[in-house]
Amino acid sequence: MRTLHHYDEIGLLEPAFSGENGYRYYEEEELLRLQQILIFRELDIPLAEIAALLDAPDFNRLEVLHVQRSRLKKQARHYVRLVRTIDRTIARLKGTYSMPNADLYSGVVSPEKQAEYEAWLIQRFGDSVASEIGDGHVIVAAPGTEPMQRRMAELEVIELGLAEGLRLGIPPQAASLAPLLERHCLWVETAWARKPTPEEYAGLAETYRAHPDFIKRYEGIAPGFTAYLATAMQNWAQRQA
Amino acid sequence: MRTLHHYDEIGLLEPAFSGENGYRYYEEEELLRLQQILIFRELDIPLAEIAALLDAPDFNRLEVLHVQRSRLKKQARHYVRLVRTIDRTIARLKGTYSMPNADLYSGVVSPEKQAEYEAWLIQRFGDSVASEIGDGHVIVAAPGTEPMQRRMAELEVIELGLAEGLRLGIPPQAASLAPLLERHCLWVETAWARKPTPEEYAGLAETYRAHPDFIKRYEGIAPGFTAYLATAMQNWAQRQA
DNA sequence: CTTGACCCTTACGTGGCGTGAGCCCGTATC
DNA sequence: GATACGGGCTCACGCCACGTAAGGGTCAAG
Numbered sequence: 001m002r003t004l005h006h007y008d009e010i011g012l013l014e015p016a017f018s019g020e021n022g023y024r025y026y027e028e029e030e031l032l033r034l035q036q037i038l039i040f041r042e043l044d045i046p047l048a049e050i051a052a053l054l055d056a057p058d059f060n061r062l063e064v065l066h067v068q069r070s071r072l073k074k075q076a077r078h079y080v081r082l083v084r085t086i087d088r089t090i091a092r093l094k095g096t097y098s099m100p101n102a103d104l105y106s107g108v109v110s111p112e113k114q115a116e117y118e119a120w121l122i123q124r125f126g127d128s129v130a131s132e133i134g135d136g137h138v139i140v141a142a143p144g145t146e147p148m149q150r151r152m153a154e155l156e157v158i159e160l161g162l163a164e165g166l167r168l169g170i171p172p173q174a175a176s177l178a179p180l181l182e183r184h185c186l187w188v189e190t191a192w193a194r195k196p197t198p199e200e201y202a203g204l205a206e207t208y209r210a211h212p213d214f215i216k217r218y219e220g221i222a223p224g225f226t227a228y229l230a231t232a233m234q235n236w237a238q239r240q241a
Numbered sequence: 242m243r244t245l246h247h248y249d250e251i252g253l254l255e256p257a258f259s260g261e262n263g264y265r266y267y268e269e270e271e272l273l274r275l276q277q278i279l280i281f282r283e284l285d286i287p288l289a290e291i292a293a294l295l296d297a298p299d300f301n302r303l304e305v306l307h308v309q310r311s312r313l314k315k316q317a318r319h320y321v322r323l324v325r326t327i328d329r330t331i332a333r334l335k336g337t338y339s340m341p342n343a344d345l346y347s348g349v350v351s352p353e354k355q356a357e358y359e360a361w362l363i364q365r366f367g368d369s370v371a372s373e374i375g376d377g378h379v380i381v382a383a384p385g386t387e388p389m390q391r392r393m394a395e396l397e398v399i400e401l402g403l404a405e406g407l408r409l410g411i412p413p414q415a416a417s418l419a420p421l422l423e424r425h426c427l428w429v430e431t432a433w434a435r436k437p438t439p440e441e442y443a444g445l446a447e448t449y450r451a452h453p454d455f456i457k458r459y460e461g462i463a464p465g466f467t468a469y470l471a472t473a474m475q476n477w478a479q480r481q482a
Numbered sequence: 483c484t485t486g487a488c489c490c491t492t493a494c495g496t497g498g499c500g501t502g503a504g505c506c507c508g509t510a511t512c
Numbered sequence: 513g514a515t516a517c518g519g520g521c522t523c524a525c526g527c528c529a530c531g532t533a534a535g536g537g538t539c540a541a542g
Binding site for chain 2: 528529530531532537538539
């Protein structure tokens with residue numbers, strides 16, 4: 001309703017005639033025009049352009065459609081990128097909770113650390129989507145408690161098992177690593193208090209690959225283990241999807 | 242600038258203090274908050290939600306991020322779909338120009354034909370994106386002229402050559418069809434007065450598959466030739482991309 | 483002292499309608 | 513004939529995240 005009024009106001013679609021009661025009456029022709037308008041509106045073309053479009057010869061339409069196509073494609077890419085970014089953000093937010101690093105288990109990240117992370121993020125992801133958290137104060141479970149020690153031990157067992165795979169030259173996509181990866185995914189599930197989707201699990205792998213604290217931990221286990229673990233996780237995640 | 246004023250107005254980000262001259266002064270803390278705002282804004286989160294987000298504990302952030310993620314994903318899918326729709330629209334608009342059918346070479350599509358097309362479109366693509374052209378009057382090159390006859394003859398040679406492939410049992414993805422498909426693509430290029438992108442060429446194949454006039458023409462050449470031709474075109478297009 | 487670059491406030495414009503107020507109109511029912 | 517009820521009408525402001533002037537004050541440099 002309001003839409004029709006609006007289109008009348010801006011002269012995009014005028015009624016065929018108006019009754020004595022002031023009602024707007026639309027006929028065949030107007031309905032067809034409306035149909036077109038709605039279609040082009042679906043394509044996110046601004047109304048002003050639609051107006052020009054509908055009162056223009058066909059070859060102009062082609063041109064407008066091409067322009068619009070590239071706009072839409074850009075939008076599509078943009079949103080796909082945003083989804084990836086938000087995945088990383090989520091993975092980082094969650095990953096922070098389960099981040100197996102002594103520096104973070106101190107309970108609060110020092111400001112210097114924080115600044116360092118930000119510089120790293122800017123350099124890593126470009127300053128447009130620079131620091132995704134940057135809040136500075138990350139609270140995690142207290143270290144040294146008995147359940148936490150058990151969990152860390154479990155994590156170590158898993159990681160050492162996988163590192164053994166690296167040492168033996170087992171490729172990271174090998175199916176024989178699946179049991180360990182399953183255990184790892186379960187470990188993450190406990191850490192997040194929520195089962196990660198394959199996509200999220202792969203996103204966590206991405207974080208492992210990129211985050212200096214994780215790198216430090218994994219390269220400390222074995223050189224090249226960061227990439228090996230991340231690849232294995234992502235392959236496994238893909239097989240789960 | 243205006244953005245900062247705006248954020249001050251709505252209370253999203255207030256300056257650290259204001260000088261006697263009325264200037265807004267921002268310090269470290271505000272800059273960090275601004276950074277966060279800009280990041281969340283990048284993710285298309287409305288400012289009101291950002292405000293709530295920044296004044297909320299972390300677990301809330303996770304929730305909001307998940308909500309936003311699904312929103313973004315929907316958007317991404319939406320735009321991808323729109324691009325496909327517009328591709329079909331373009332292919333149809335262009336395909337109409339080069340539509341090798343006597344009915345269309347009459348210069349103007351009859352209203353009955355038009356209604357038929359619309360019904361078909363609605364049934365084919367759903368009424369949300371029903372008639373993509375529907376203008377009713379499509380003007381194409383005059384038939385019977387000498388250059389047009391030559392072009393149609395060339396097209397026929399190509400099509401018959403491909404039909405021979407079908408008869409001989411050559412699979413549509415066979416590389417041996419490439420020379421003919423190349424000629425066909427060139428023919429389309431002349432018809433469109435523009436080189437089709439692989440995507441557009443594949444879109445044209447889609448149109449062939451779906452449009453009754455094309456089907457009539459191709460099934461007239463050989464039964465199953467519509468699908469054969471369309472598949473061949475799409476495979477070839479993929480190899481070009 | 484002027485120049486030019488920056489800041490301020492105020493206020494209207496943008497797009498594509500949504501939403502409400504207050505009123506009229508047409509149809510069905512009592 | 514009265515009365516609901518479900519439409520339509522116009523007028524006009526609201527939304528969101530600012531953009532863009534208009535008209536003026538402030539700051540550092542030449």
